[in-house]
Amino acid sequence: MSFDSEVLNWKYSNFFENKSYKFNKNDILKILSKDDIDEAYNVISGWDNYSPTPLRSLNKLSIKLNLNKIYYKDESKRFDLKSFKALGGAYAVEKVSKGNKNITISTATAGNHGRSVAWGSQKLGLKCKIFISEYVSESRAKVMRSFGADVIRVKGNYDNSLNECVKQSEKNNWQIVQDVAWSNYKLVPKLTMAGYSVMMKEISNQISDKKISHVILQAGVGGMAAAMVAGIARYLDHVPKIIVVEPESAACVLESIKAGKIEKITIEKESIMGGMSCGEVSLVPWEILKNSVDYCVTVSDDYISKTIKFLANSQFADEKLIGGECSTPGIISLISLSNDNAIKNKINLDENSNVLLFGCEGDADEELYQKLLNSN
Ligand SMILES: Cc1ncc(COP(=O)(O)O)c(C=O)c1O
Numbered sequence: 001m002s003f004d005s006e007v008l009n010w011k012y013s014n015f016f017e018n019k020s021y022k023f024n025k026n027d028i029l030k031i032l033s034k035d036d037i038d039e040a041y042n043v044i045s046g047w048d049n050y051s052p053t054p055l056r057s058l059n060k061l062s063i064k065l066n067l068n069k070i071y072y073k074d075e076s077k078r079f080d081l082k083s084f085k086a087l088g089g090a091y092a093v094e095k096v097s098k099g100n101k102n103i104t105i106s107t108a109t110a111g112n113h114g115r116s117v118a119w120g121s122q123k124l125g126l127k128c129k130i131f132i133s134e135y136v137s138e139s140r141a142k143v144m145r146s147f148g149a150d151v152i153r154v155k156g157n158y159d160n161s162l163n164e165c166v167k168q169s170e171k172n173n174w175q176i177v178q179d180v181a182w183s184n185y186k187l188v189p190k191l192t193m194a195g196y197s198v199m200m201k202e203i204s205n206q207i208s209d210k211k212i213s214h215v216i217l218q219a220g221v222g223g224m225a226a227a228m229v230a231g232i233a234r235y236l237d238h239v240p241k242i243i244v245v246e247p248e249s250a251a252c253v254l255e256s257i258k259a260g261k262i263e264k265i266t267i268e269k270e271s272i273m274g275g276m277s278c279g280e281v282s283l284v285p286w287e288i289l290k291n292s293v294d295y296c297v298t299v300s301d302d303y304i305s306k307t308i309k310f311l312a313n314s315q316f317a318d319e320k321l322i323g324g325e326c327s328t329p330g331i332i333s334l335i336s337l338s339n340d341n342a343i344k345n346k347i348n349l350d351e352n353s354n355v356l357l358f359g360c361e362g363d364a365d366e367e368l369y370q371k372l373l374n375s376n
Contacts, residue, residue: 076362200231
């Protein structure tokens with residue numbers, strides 16, 4: 001099957017318009033403040049080997065979809081950690097530890113957040129305990145160990161690993177650096193989001209005077225998506241249409257937007273997009289997302305390996321790009337939305353559109369990446 005006839009058949013699973021949409025810059029910046037955002041940029045841009053990740057142009061795909069531009073923020077180049085998560089966990093470790101060398105940091109993770117926390121702890125000479133579920137690959141565990149962390153495997157899913165992390169941390173007086181908020185735990189997740197917002201600062205410099213018309217944001221618990229919304233409020237002088245994409249099996253943001261309140265969902269089948277396979281939107285992101293997201297869309301796992309291959313074989317851009325599983329849903333949803341004329345008209349996707357996508361991770365899980373790249 002040719003590339004054209006292949007992608008022209010791609011379909012999204014679900015689409016939902018947010019009836020409570022009411023983007024308000026000031027309200028957003030009350031939740032993640034300008035000072036929090038600016039402080040994160042000042043600290044992170046001072047780290048050794050910091051440089052902005054490239055903003056690629058998916059020029060071949062934009063011609064195919066008849067859009068003006070498709071920008072792709074390539075986080076495979078983020079430090080040596082190969083995902084945007086490098087910006088969040090490590091920054092929170094630095095802020096939480098406040099120069100204290102005698103503390104132990106702990107976290108639960110699907111992989112990339114833990115890698116960032118382990119890296120940040122190692123940079124500061126701190127001990128680090130990482131809790132992972134049975135679904136996190138050994139190849140991801142190995143990388144965290146290479147940053148000096150103690151990796152503890154817990155039976156069950158991500159929630160089980162988080163419960164165990166909280167239990168052991170309370171018992172041993174470890175400092176939890178989690179990217180998910182709960183009722184009396186909001187400061188650290190806010191710090192991780194402030195770290196992520198560095199991406200939008202870089203993008204605002206990289207697009208110069210161009211206007212982004214649409215942005216598609218991947219969501220797990222919503223931290224990254226909400227941080228980008230806050231970055232839009234802080235750095236852009238216009239408001240693009242904001243679309244959140246999730247795995248069809250873990251649409252916790254879509255279901256919450258539909259219900260007008262946080263809805264916990266049951267994940268029947270874990271998505272290959274492991275970092276996005278989350279059953280409940282986090283509290284702080286929810287406060288930002290509930291009125292700022294225009295549309296939610298979900299995608300199946302069916303097109304992930306093809307998208308990884310098309311990125312790697314320069315079918316979307318002039319360059320060969322390394323995008324891992326969580327880098328694909330932005331592209332998949334954009335193609336599928338473009339294949340539906342009614343939706344395309346509704347959301348004003350046309351030849352004047354400049355769409356921003358996030359290539360959230362590279363081959364962060366090298367084994368899975370190779371498997372997906374080499375599958376049919
Ligand atoms: C690798 C990875 N992990 C996790 C996430 C989800 O981030 P969050 O849980 O902050 O929504 C993403 C993207 O959305 C991702 O690409």
